[in-house]
Amino acid sequence: MTPAPIAVALDAPDLETAARWASLVTPHVSTVKVGLELYLRYGPDVIASIRGASGVRLFLDLKLHDIPNTVAGAAGAVARLKPAILTVHATGGPAMIEAAVNALPNTQIAAVTLLTSLSEADLERIGVNGPASDAVRRLAVMAVGAGAQALVCSPHEITTVRAEVGPDITLIIPGVRPVGTASQDQVRVATPEQAFADGADLLVIGRPITGSADPGATAAGIAASLRRTSAATGRRS
Numbered sequence: 001m002t003p004a005p006i007a008v009a010l011d012a013p014d015l016e017t018a019a020r021w022a023s024l025v026t027p028h029v030s031t032v033k034v035g036l037e038l039y040l041r042y043g044p045d046v047i048a049s050i051r052g053a054s055g056v057r058l059f060l061d062l063k064l065h066d067i068p069n070t071v072a073g074a075a076g077a078v079a080r081l082k083p084a085i086l087t088v089h090a091t092g093g094p095a096m097i098e099a100a101v102n103a104l105p106n107t108q109i110a111a112v113t114l115l116t117s118l119s120e121a122d123l124e125r126i127g128v129n130g131p132a133s134d135a136v137r138r139l140a141v142m143a144v145g146a147g148a149q150a151l152v153c154s155p156h157e158i159t160t161v162r163a164e165v166g167p168d169i170t171l172i173i174p175g176v177r178p179v180g181t182a183s184q185d186q187v188r189v190a191t192p193e194q195a196f197a198d199g200a201d202l203l204v205i206g207r208p209i210t211g212s213a214d215p216g217a218t219a220a221g222i223a224a225s226l227r228r229t230s231a232a233t234g235r236r237s
């Protein structure tokens with residue numbers, strides 16, 4: 001069976017836990033994601049350890065955000081790790097995004113638009129007025145113009161962004177919560193089925209899987225539900 005278009009966020013306090021989660025979910029999902037918690041604790045070696053434990057596609061979520069020259073250097077520094085995907089913050093601007101794209105020609109650079117943990121009230125406090133979807137759309141268009149091949153946005157903005165950037169840009173969607181699970185610090189959320197039906201290419205899911213009693217079974221359950229959504233909507237994963 002084709003693994004589901006899910007990146008499991010391995011936000012673990014230690015490498016053993018992350019490697020265990022990776023090996024449990026690997027039969028069911030296409031991708032695992034290493035983020036700041038693991039990378040800052042263990043450094044680049046964590047990538048080889050996780051690859052050894054799972055062998056699936058690796059998404060490196062460092063959310064780079066700095067001047068173009070610094071981001072070019074930082075992206076170049078992780079080139080040898082050969083991540084399938086690397087995140088940068090879209091608000092770093094077009095020159096910064098372009099610098100990352102040029103530094104890593106064999107990696108999909110994903111521009112994070114507005115974090116899924118931000119509410120519209122939070123956005124107003126940081127100077128982003130109006131509906132989140134307007135700002136996300138503007139950032140998405142700018143990032144794609146700068147060469148980003150993937151975008152990260154919340155489930156609420158999928159249809160708006162897709163209409164703007166077309167079918168060839170990969171939409172990566174965190175803020176995903178299966179029915180009956182808590183939102184925790186996520187604000188702009190939807191179910192995996194809804195996000196997938198709306199056009200997400202890759203769902204990022206962490207705690208609803210890794211915090212469950214049986215991460216392998218939970219991942220398998222969400223994967224099966226996405227297959228049913230696919231059959232019902234005609235959407236191919």
Ligand SMILES: O=C(O)c1cc(=O)[nH]c(=O)n1[C@@H]1O[C@H](COP(=O)(O)O)[C@@H](O)[C@H]1O
Pocket residue numbers: 009010011035061063087112114115116117152153174175176186204205206207208
């Ligand atoms: O870039 C990301 O992956 C990301 C962007 C965003 O806007 N929101 C967001 O939650 N994420 C990441 O997605 C994961 C979500 O984890 P859970 O909230 O546990 O499902 C975390 O690893 C976040 O770092």
